[in-house]
Amino acid sequence: MLLKADRGLRSAILKEGREYYDANSSLWLNPHGHRKKELNEALIRQLSHIAHSTMLGMGNIPAIELAMKLVEITPKGLDRVFYSDSGATAVEIALKMAFQYWLNIGVKKRKTFITMHNGYHGDTIGAISVGDIDIYHQIYHPLMFQSYVAPYPYIYRHPSGDPEETKADCLAKLKQLLETHHHDEVCAVVVEPMMQGAGGMINMPTGFLKGVRRLCTEYDVLMIADEVAVGFGRTGKMFACMHESVVPDIMTAGKMLTGGYLPVAVTMVSETLYQAFYDDYEKKKTLFHGHSYTGNQLGCAVALENLKIYEKEKTVEGVARKTSYMHKQLKSLYELDHVGDIRQVGFMSGIELVKDKKTKEPYSWQERVGWKASLAMRKFGLLTRPLGDVIVFMPPLASTEEDIKEMVDRIKKGISQLTKDVTIR
Ligand SMILES: Cc1ncc(COP(=O)(O)O)c(C=O)c1O
Numbered sequence: 101m102l103l104k105a106d107r108g109l110r111s112a113i114l115k116e117g118r119e120y121y122d123a124n125s126s127l128w129l130n131p132h133g134h135r136k137k138e139l140n141e142a143l144i145r146q147l148s149h150i151a152h153s154t155m156l157g158m159g160n161i162p163a164i165e166l167a168m169k170l171v172e173i174t175p176k177g178l179d180r181v182f183y184s185d186s187g188a189t190a191v192e193i194a195l196k197m198a199f200q201y202w203l204n205i206g207v208k209k210r211k212t213f214i215t216m217h218n219g220y221h222g223d224t225i226g227a228i229s230v231g232d233i234d235i236y237h238q239i240y241h242p243l244m245f246q247s248y249v250a251p252y253p254y255i256y257r258h259p260s261g262d263p264e265e266t267k268a269d270c271l272a273k274l275k276q277l278l279e280t281h282h283h284d285e286v287c288a289v290v291v292e293p294m295m296q297g298a299g300g301m302i303n304m305p306t307g308f309l310k311g312v313r314r315l316c317t318e319y320d321v322l323m324i325a326d327e328v329a330v331g332f333g334r335t336g337k338m339f340a341c342m343h344e345s346v347v348p349d350i351m352t353a354g355k356m357l358t359g360g361y362l363p364v365a366v367t368m369v370s371e372t373l374y375q376a377f378y379d380d381y382e383k384k385k386t387l388f389h390g391h392s393y394t395g396n397q398l399g400c401a402v403a404l405e406n407l408k409i410y411e412k413e414k415t416v417e418g419v420a421r422k423t424s425y426m427h428k429q430l431k432s433l434y435e436l437d438h439v440g441d442i443r444q445v446g447f448m449s450g451i452e453l454v455k456d457k458k459t460k461e462p463y464s465w466q467e468r469v470g471w472k473a474s475l476a477m478r479k480f481g482l483l484t485r486p487l488g489d490v491i492v493f494m495p496p497l498a499s500t501e502e503d504i505k506e507m508v509d510r511i512k513k514g515i516s517q518l519t520k521d522v523t524i525r
Pocket of ligand 1: 189221222297
């Protein structure tokens, strides 16, 4: 059964020979299920050529072919590709590019960023400087550079509870921040398109992303779309920006790029940005950034094969088609006493558990309800990871309707058991 964790993963967790549904796609990066034959074969094929040679000062065939493919499938206008090895490094590169872009075109003062409340962009110092999740980031404040934080349109927790009002309010506050700081200080606005991931699976109201794009253009700051979690079909479009026909100036992606096999990530930019770095050596416009494993052949060969599978199996179209079925299944969880909100974009969803459904009162963090619920689900043969009290449900994109039903049933059993236990205590 391809969608269940294989023996390796199973034995790493329990030595009882039990099978699990991998309901968070091994931390959001597995589109086709484990042990995909074509990916295994692509890896072996590449090994018979070469495993790795540096891309510093050289190219390699899989990396070049992959770059061409990425330009073809990403929003029109993102024509240049910079490789790295994780979502965080892709973001780090995006920040350095955005900062240096302004210097290279002769604008000297811009040195900060605007990010969204509860944003998450990885764990390196740059990435956490544009992140806004206190529990992960607070301790490192002395090491971080300053960013301005715009409110994120969290409809369930907005005083209005209304998508349109939430959107208008948050866009107005973003506009205010740009009005005050754009000219002197801001390099770029950084945003997770359509759905915030690690911040708690929070979807944007329709039109918000387009509004962010419009404001970035109006105030002449760059827009960085971090598609690390939402890219490669997770939301029912190949990239989440495509839901609103938005083209960012810089886009980061990783996670599902190699089908969950190897660490490859990309930072993609527009031609305008690229040209700002392309000059005679003496002009000192070089982006001084590189990693030992940049453009790794094994990773790029597997990524190319992965994207072939997407085409052959119509993976993204499949997500779009199955989204409403998943929605129907997830909605049934509202029957449970402690399910406050269910948020979903494509195959990316979060189930927010609350102490009191009527008042939306959260559980105290010390109770670790989300964590306990996830452990309860494990007993029913389902693997996931909570984000606070939000249960993450991010199944592999190839999951069938039958798989989805089975997984949601197990989520329901886990939550029921846990919330019963919590009430008893
Ligand atoms: C939106 C976003 N950006 C960046 C990252 C960091 O990616 P990585 O864990 O590959 O460094 C993540 C990871 O979850 C993410 O969700």
